[in-house]
């Protein structure tokens with residue numbers, strides 16, 4: 001009797017760490033990395049912050065290997081934020097290669113950790129940020145870990161601002177989200193849990209903050225705005241998990257990993273079907289547009305009636321041939337990981353590149369001299385010359 005097939009391993013979750021500057025994203029990724037290594041479940045790490053100087057852990061893919069932030073700023077005459085966005089745009093053009101590498105590795109890794117730039121809007125509100133998150137989410141259960149600097153969120157107004165930001169990220173990325181209250185070694189996150197679960201408690205805190213230096217309580221316009229926003233956020237909190245951690249001491253990391261498991265299940269149940277529906281709609285739209293364009297092209301070519309209809313047919317055959325060539329090119333472009341530098345196997349990529357150059361050189365020679373392999377290429381001494389010059 002045939003052996004029952006081994007159960008298929010579910011793809012590793014992609015944990016995308018997003019948060020305000022200084023909230024502790026890098027320290028959190030470092031802590032998670034150490035924790036997962038300790039559990040013998042090493043993660044795969046992607047750094048998307050082109051401006052960071054030192055990253056205190058080993059990365060598998062680092063945006064800084066593909067684009068030089070300082071050079072981009074100088075070359076395009078950009079400021080720091082423009083530089084980060086342009087680096088992300090350049091990196092986004094290679095995202096299919098990154099995915100190729102990740103998919104190749106997915107059986108041997110247990111999670112993918114993605115560190116993002118501190119300039120949160122450069123990532124969340126840029127086209128490239130959306131391309132990168134969508135691409136990751138299309139192949140892996142993706143979860144956003146929104147890192148919050150707890151000691152800086154204790155006043156109702158800053159808490160509210162942070163929650164609104166989280167809310168906008170949730171609606172922008174449309175991915176399951178975990179609120180990670182970090183730095184709990186310096187400030188307990190009990191107040192946040194209370195405010196998120198007890199609307200009255202938050203209202204009380206708002207009233208108490210009346211007259212303090214932020215002046216947001218009381219009966220003014222700000223107070224009524226905060227009141228109505230907190231009502232709206234009450235609904236939003238139902239979709240979120242809250243975990244309190246300290247990236248410094250490692251407290252709460254187990255809770256975070258449990259929350260990730262829960263969110264992966266949510267991703268499979270709610271997000272994936274929604275995403276697949278959206279993708280199918282997009283593909284259908286694309287096919288329709290292509291058909292329309294082809295139709296228009298055929299009409300344009302059929303300008304002078306029957307005499308040209310024969311040549312029109314010929315041309316249409318040619319168009320089909322050209323399309324075939326195009327789709328061949330597209331599919332060969334999509335081959336996993338070509339050109340993208342993965343930190344542990346870039347040498348292999350170089351060999352492939354050189355192979356490709358020689359292949360192209362030989363093909364060009366063949367095209368210029370006819371179909372058969374030219375004698376010069378059959379010549380052993382020429383081959384040796386080519387190899388010596390590789």
Ligand SMILES: Nc1nc2c(ncn2[C@@H]2O[C@H](COP(=O)(O)OP(=O)(O)OP(=O)(O)O)[C@@H](O)[C@H]2O)c(=O)[nH]1
Pocket residue numbers: 019020021022023024025026027028049116117118119182183184185186245246247248249
């Ligand atoms: N007390 C305490 N400090 C922390 C914790 N996590 C991070 N920090 C400190 O917060 C500061 C910022 O941490 P980073 O990890 O660089 O923050 P980041 O969000 O990656 O910063 P950018 O990428 O520059 O936005 C550093 O001084 C860290 O030492 C924590 O859990 N507890």
